[in-house]
Amino acid sequence: MLIHPLVVHFPIALWLASTFLDLMAWWRRDPLFSDAARWLVGLGLLGAVVSIAFGWSDLLAQETQGVGTALLARHRVHSLFSYGATLCALANFGWRWRTHNRLSKPLLGLSLLAAILVAVAGYLGGEMRSVM
Numbered sequence: 523m524l525i526h527p528l529v530v531h532f533p534i535a536l537w538l539a540s541t542f543l544d545l546m547a548w549w550r551r552d553p554l555f556s557d558a559a560r561w562l563v564g565l566g567l568l569g570a571v572v573s574i575a576f577g578w579s580d581l582l583a584q585e586t587q588g589v590g591t592a593l594l595a596r597h598r599v600h601s602l603f604s605y606g607a608t609l610c611a612l613a614n615f616g617w618r619w620r621t622h623n624r625l626s627k628p629l630l631g632l633s634l635l636a637a638i639l640v641a642v643a644g645y646l647g648g649e650m651r652s653v654m
Contacts, residue, residue: 530573530577532573533566533567533608537611540633541636543558544556544559547625564615574604596650606643
């Protein structure tokens with residue numbers, strides 16, 4: 523049974539929502555949005571740890587069943603975007619921690635980059651189902 527597709531929605535949704543809240547914080551200049559975004563980034567990181575663990579567990583189970591090289595090739599690309607999004611989110615959370623959650627243009631850019639990467643990773647993950 524594949525567990526990764528069940529849990530991966532949490533970091534995706536949390537990081538996309540945090541980016542939306544960052545944009546709202548930038549537009550409205552309200553720290554409430556920025557504080558909520560920080561929590562969502564952190565919760566998304568916890569979800570990413572679970573998603574990555576189950577992603578590898580599911581992939582290893584499929585490899586023992588003899589999956590083709592097409593799935594493995596797509597998994598590599600999917601993983602690169604996923605790890606990139608996770609690293610951006612980790613940098614985002616660390617930045618917020620060190621600057622007491624002060625929103626800036628570079629932090630907003632990092633949030634947007636993480637959102638783009640996680641959206642592409644989610645799309646590629648869904649597309650991997652077509653080669654299973």
